[in-house]
Amino acid sequence: MKIPPLDIGDIHVPFPLIQGGMGVRVSLARLASAVANEGGIGTIAAVGLGDIEASKTDFENVSRNALIHEIRRAKSMTDGPLAINILGVLSNARDLIQTSVREGIKIIVSGASLPLKLPEMVDDATVKLLPIISSGRAADLVLRTWDKRYARTADAVILEGPLAGGHLGFSFEQLREPEKYSLSVLLPEVLAAVEPFEEKHGRKIPVIAGGGIFTGADIARMLQAGAAGVQMATRFVCTDECEVAPEFKQAYLDSKEDDIVIIDSPVGLPGRAIRNQFLRNLENDTLARLKCPYRCLTTCNIAVARYCIAQALVSAYQGDMDRGLVFCGQNAYRVNKVVSVKELIAELRAGIEAY
Ligand SMILES: Cc1cc2nc3c(=O)[nH]c(=O)nc-3n(C[C@H](O)[C@H](O)[C@H](O)COP(=O)(O)O)c2cc1C
Incomplete structure (x- = not known):
């Protein structure tokens, strides 16, 4: 074409x-x-x-x-x-x-x-x-x-x-x-x-x-x-x-199809991410509750949010896979x-x- x-x-x-x-x-x-x-x-x-x-x-x-x-x-x-x-x-x-x-x-x-x-x-x-x-x-x-x-x-x-x-x-x-x-x-x-x-x-x-x-x-x-x-x-x-950070890219390179999951984001929408240690901690409810650092989102329900998404995404950018939320598309494993x-x-x- x-x-x-x-x-x-x-x-x-x-x-x-x-x-x-x-x-x-x-x-x-x-x-x-x-x-x-x-x-x-x-x-x-x-x-x-x-x-x-x-x-x-x-x-x-x-x-x-x-x-x-x-x-x-x-x-x-x-x-x-x-x-x-x-x-x-x-x-x-x-x-x-x-x-x-x-x-x-x-x-x-x-x-x-x-x-x-x-x-x-x-x-x-x-x-x-x-x-x-x-x-x-x-x-x-x-x-x-x-x-x-x-x-x-x-x-x-x-x-x-x-x-x-x-x-x-x-x-x-x-x-x-x-x-x-x-x-x-x-x-x-x-x-x-x-x-x-x-x-x-x-x-x-x-x-x-x-x-x-x-x-x-x-x-x-x-x-x-x-x-x-x-x-x-x-x-x-x-x-x-x-x-x-290189760790963020590595998470994509290491991911398998089954690792790509849908999460319920504090923004109030479903999101797609790689299941890493951060998401496993969230599933096991072992995350410390975070205070909202600033009101960045109009739709974030602070009372029920289990983590600060801004902080989790910054941690991913910095390469901290224990605290970082790694967003990706369904084909990241490819x-x-x-x-x-x-x-x-x-x-x-x-x-x-x-x-
Ligand atoms: C890491 C990541 C972060 C994203 N963040 C945003 C965002 O802030 N705003 C937005 O409109 N879309 C966001 N998207 C969606 C993309 O802009 C894009 O429309 C979509 O991912 C395209 O599908 P693909 O990733 O399979 O190519 C994000 C996607 C990824 C992978």
Whole structure:
């Protein structure tokens, strides 16, 4: 297959891939800029940046300054397209979105709850807004709400299927039958849901599919089925440019299919992670209760949460597998070596071309 570019309005992306945002320091400036330099869109995840100790007294300022630092660092390494991924459930989401726009970011991706109010947080019409959704119904609801309230539509939509990493937009019951909600089932629904809004607003709304996409052939199949591009994250963890500790990457390399599990996250959503010592301690209820260091999530129920997810994800980033929660996609067990972003994209490119 000839590789089609991805066009999001006036943003031209030669290789139709978004490296998915990976929160709490998994996708930082080095990874995002490397992907942008290879012709895709690189994403910095805005959640969980900044020193935890300092955040305890000055959460908003510490997070904002850390995000500014990452954006400037990424921009010093690439002129290619960069996106910021912001969880809608962050208590400081609005501030981080407005900070990103002030720093010149032109693509905002938002998920982990339907980003119904995203347009009112961005008053620059040149900034592209990409909601993450997990069904045709959710796409319709977001686009209908944006159309009615703000007379605007999405610049692209990211469809995240049930095999994705991190927090998932599916119930535990739905995750037990992933084939029923596979990307090949959901993609036609989402394409149909965006069509009336494309007609009304007189422009294309590219649908980008993600969750479990692993090879160039997988990408080609999605493009053939009508996706304008793909979002991939798990494969980018085991790259030289991903800034997590070597132990985090090793957990991916050592994992077997059975080690990839669904957890009930304090965020209030199911999440996918590698079953390591931290999760075993949690199952055995041997974790010490933690105090909430700062209110970073609007949906975290502190009274029942058994651990601080921000702290657990930072520990994973630092390589502490006894205290760290290692998020991953369903296909993490298939990753078997650490490569450069250049090598990974070259492999994917060859796979699409050979399809
Ligand atoms: C370690 C990790 C952290 C993630 N964190 C976030 C996040 O903070 N926000 C988000 O919208 N998606 C997050 N995701 C989801 C990815 O952006 C992506 O859409 C998904 O994982 C794609 O599936 P794949 O990993 O099978 O390629 C995360 C995924 C992983 C593996």
